[in-house]
Amino acid sequence: MDSMIQSKRMAARAGSMLQSLTTDITDKKREFEAVDYWKRYTKHSLKDLPNLSRAQADNTIHDMEVVGYVFPKIPSGSTEKYNLTIRDVSNLYEHRGVAKYRDSHRGGFVVFVTNLKGGVSKTVSIANLAHGLRAHDNLLKEDIRVLVVDLDPQASATMFNDETLAIGQIDNSSAQAILQNVSLAELKSNFIKPTGMDGVDILPASIEDAFIASDWLEICAENWPNKNPYELLQQNLIDKLRDDYDFILLDTGPHLDALLLNSLACADLLMTPVPPAQVDFHSTLKYLERLPVLLEQLLESGVEPHYLANIGYMTKISKNKSDHKEAQRWAKKVFGADFLDVSLPKLDGFERVGESFNTAISANPKFYDGSTAALKSAREAAFDFAYSAFEQIETLRQMNSEEE
Numbered sequence: 411m412d413s414m415i416q417s418k419r420m421a422a423r424a425g426s427m428l429q430s431l432t433t434d435i436t437d438k439k440r441e442f443e444a445v446d447y448w449k450r451y452t453k454h455s456l457k458d459l460p461n462l463s464r465a466q467a468d469n470t471i472h473d474m475e476v477v478g479y480v481f482p483k484i485p486s487g488s489t490e491k492y493n494l495t496i497r498d499v500s501n502l503y504e505h506r507g508v509a510k511y512r513d514s515h516r517g518g519f520v521v522f523v524t525n526l527k528g529g530v531s532k533t534v535s536i537a538n539l540a541h542g543l544r545a546h547d548n549l550l551k552e553d554i555r556v557l558v559v560d561l562d563p564q565a566s567a568t569m570f571n572d573e574t575l576a577i578g579q580i581d582n583s584s585a586q587a588i589l590q591n592v593s594l595a596e597l598k599s600n601f602i603k604p605t606g607m608d609g610v611d612i613l614p615a616s617i618e619d620a621f622i623a624s625d626w627l628e629i630c631a632e633n634w635p636n637k638n639p640y641e642l643l644q645q646n647l648i649d650k651l652r653d654d655y656d657f658i659l660l661d662t663g664p665h666l667d668a669l670l671l672n673s674l675a676c677a678d679l680l681m682t683p684v685p686p687a688q689v690d691f692h693s694t695l696k697y698l699e700r701l702p703v704l705l706e707q708l709l710e711s712g713v714e715p716h717y718l719a720n721i722g723y724m725t726k727i728s729k730n731k732s733d734h735k736e737a738q739r740w741a742k743k744v745f746g747a748d749f750l751d752v753s754l755p756k757l758d759g760f761e762r763v764g765e766s767f768n769t770a771i772s773a774n775p776k777f778y779d780g781s782t783a784a785l786k787s788a789r790e791a792a793f794d795f796a797y798s799a800f801e802q803i804e805t806l807r808q809m810n811s812e813e814e
Contacts, residue, residue: 542796
């Protein structure tokens with residue numbers, strides 16, 4: 411009885427502290443006007459973007475303003491200067507008739523970043539990939555729509571996208587959306603949440619999802635006796651959302667459960683983060699060795715996985731360490747052509763941005779409490795990683811369409 415009382419008191423203190431820490435970060439973001447993505451574009455800077463000369467940008471802005479489009483501006487001396495958001499830039503491309511990503515690719519592409527070893531930067535990869543696909547200068551013309559589906563009860567991906575959703579109990583979580591088989595309209599109105607990054611939405615996770623995952627087969631047998639329990643993510647969620655998003659990114663916990671198997675079953679692409687530290691590297695090799703067994707388990711249940719490739723990439727790597735370089739050479743041998751030469755390196759900026767519930771891309775330099783040079787290095791690495799992944803995906807999709 412005493413242990414129960416102590417546990418409840420500790421839980422109350424932990425909940426109060428979690429709320430306080432989150433509120434403090436949220437209040438600071440509002441004070442520094444850092445709730446939404448910070449980067450802005452002047453009229454002059456538009457010429458540095460793909461498919462836009464200075465004259466083309468000037469003419470398009472003029473044409474849009476003539477028909478009533480209002481571009482944001484800020485004071486600059488005695489005049490004002492343009493202060494365009496990434497949404498404004500995407501709209502500018504659209505006005506010029508530049509094709510969007512969804513014009514050439516039908517249906518959202520499902521990417522599952524996974525590794526059965528925890529602490530390998532899996533969620534960091536997903537969050538930076540989501541933000542990079544949306545905000546990279548070379549991809550603004552694509553107007554990419556991204557949905558992050560957080561299936562990890564720790565809700566770290568949720569935290570990186572909206573810290574206010576990562577505290578307390580979330581009734582409308584991703585796991586609940588799957589089990590309740592809600593309509594598309596209800597998914598949009600009650601489950602999917604916008605984030606501070608335009609074009610990136612989150613379907614949040616909750617700590618209660620851990621209980622759902624542990625009892626998945628029993629719950630499905632009771633509520634969906636005529637459905638394969640490893641196809642529910644595909645049928646009850648993904649199939650409904652494919653036309654609304656260009657990329658759907660899945661995050662699960664670092665353990666083997668039904669949510670991981672559901673994600674394997676519906677993934678169009680797997681991505682495996684590979685840290686160079688010996689214990690992490692060995693655990694990653696064990697996961698890759700075990701993967702065919704997991705796929706066989708799905709096949710035996712009646713589900714046929716269909717992913718195009720499993721792309722490996724290094725995380726937490728230091729360029730100057732010989733053992734890290736050796737681990738990278740080994741990883742290249744394992745993954746062969748399906749290996750990104752671009753990594754998410756071990757940088758102070760990646761670690762510090764998490765303190766403010768941000769990614770290296772979304773962190774506002776004015777709000778960032780650390781070296782701006784370190785943040786810039788991390789941001790450039792994150793953008794390079796996202797764009798490299800995008801190009802690899804495009805190559806794979808092109809090869810697949812030619813084979814079909």
